[in-house]
Amino acid sequence: MESPTLETAAPLAADPRPDLVGRTREELTAFAVEHGMRPFRGQQLTEWLHRHAVVDFAAMTNIARADRERLARIARIGRLRPVREERSADGTRKFLFALEDGRTVETVLIPDEERRTLCISTQVGCAMGCRFCLTAQQGLERHLTSGEIVGQLLEVQRLTGERVTNAVFMGMGEPLHNFEAVVRAVQVLTDDRGVGLSARRLTVSTCGLVPRIRELTERREVRFALAVSLNATTDAQREEVMPVNRRYPIRELVAAIAHYARVRRDMGFVEYVLLGGFNDTPEDARRLARLLRPVRCKINLIPYNAVEGAPYAAPTEEAVETFRRILLDAGYSVFTRKPRGRDIRAACGQLRQAQAAPSTQP
Ligand code: SF4
The missing domain is CATH 1.10.150.530 (DNA polymerase; domain 1)
Known part of the structure; x- marks a missing residue:
């Protein structure tokens, strides 16, 4: 697919006063x-x-x-400017925010009964190049500051009048590639004098930067839940969709998850995006069950949300169910993520792309 040309909002005049939002x-x-x-x-x-x-x-x-x-x-109190909002029939709300330099990021609010989960971006674009991800096509433009990361939650709460109960760093960007800003944002979000999110309800999701996972695991003052995006069961298969695997192969990644589980006394999550016809066979499921035996973590299955021009198809419902059943029978806790906000392009990067090129969207 071609990279989208990205539109930006008008930048604000530079303000030399330091932003206090997002500081611990x-x-x-x-x-x-x-x-x-x-x-x-x-x-x-x-x-x-x-x-x-x-x-x-x-x-x-x-x-x-x-x-x-x-x-x-x-000093100043930094703000994000809402540029656009889309609402799904299922209640999901996607916000496109302009940063002070005019670049944009997106944030998704997913209501589910009493829960309000916010999917937060940590970078403008991303350098990791995962093949199933729209954000990857944009490359990395820049890291977000901790104020811009925390600011997404504050701005959504202001706009909606609702309290966010759960946060996941699963929007645009690889959180552990923007390590110090993310660490600071996690501390601010879990500070009971500040935002006050429970650490168990704040998930940092990574594509597998092994040294950073190990470093974060050891930082006891940073309280969070770990999710690792695995998406394949052999190195050859994973390298095809996630270039990061060439640096940090599956064996090292699983060892880092096991280390996290031991040190933090938390099993952690493995996320597995089911790509139709690529990694969703019963054999893949059995290999996944064997692979994760040393960690016995929880598994989040994410049926791929195929969009126009995407290189992969959505899995069939039957394939998802068979995959899930094999993992359940192997003794894992398995959650299948409900597709949310399909009518408003729920995958990360899609709203931003729509803003840039509305005529190309279905
Ligand atoms: S899936 Fe995540 S880590 Fe991979 S390219 Fe997209 S934003 Fe980056």
Whole structure:
């Protein structure tokens, strides 16, 4: 497929004041002290910026007026600008946000009974080149800052008036390729003085950057749930769809998942995108069951959401069910992701592509 030509929004005039959104409580405390304020201002800033999501320092009513005015002079509260929103008949809402430099990212809100799950982007584009992914065609334009990552959740909550209950880093980008910003965003999102998400409800999904998985596993101060996107059961098959496998083959990846499970006492998730006719046979399912025996993690089956021009087909319902049954019989916890938002192009990268070239979309 050809790479889409991407439209951008008009950039805002550069503002030299540092953005405070997306900074950890410790960083906000250090910032306050550095600028002559008392250390407890750090906690107050955390609460105002990330829990109450105010957009003006003047609204921080328990901070002395002199400090509020000083903050407004030396810092800013970064915002994402909503460019476009699409709503699916099933309730899924996709948002396209413009960043300050005019680039755009997308964020998807998936309601399911009481749950509100937000699929968050971590990069503009992606360098990983997975063949089944629209974002891959764009290449990597840049990493998002922690403020832009956290800002997606804050902006969606402002726009919808609803509290996000679960977050998954499964939007555009490979989270562990933008390691430090993602680590900081995870800390902000799980800070009980800030956004306050439960760590079990915050999933970092990776295509398999093994050294980064191991590093994140050891960072005990970063609380999250791990999901690994596997999508194949042999190295040859995986290399065909995921170039990252040439650097980090399946054996090393499974060992990293086992290490995570041991250290974190959490089984973690393996995600498996079922590509029709490519990796969805009963033999694939049996190989997957054998491969994951050392980790016995939970398995998320994701039937491919085929779009026009995509190189793969959606699997048949029968193939999905047979695959699932084999894994269940082998003793795994298996979840099959319901297709959500198909009518609004739910796969990552699709809304952004539609914005760029509306006439080419079905
Ligand atoms: S699937 Fe994820 S890691 Fe792979 S290219 Fe797409 S955004 Fe990047």
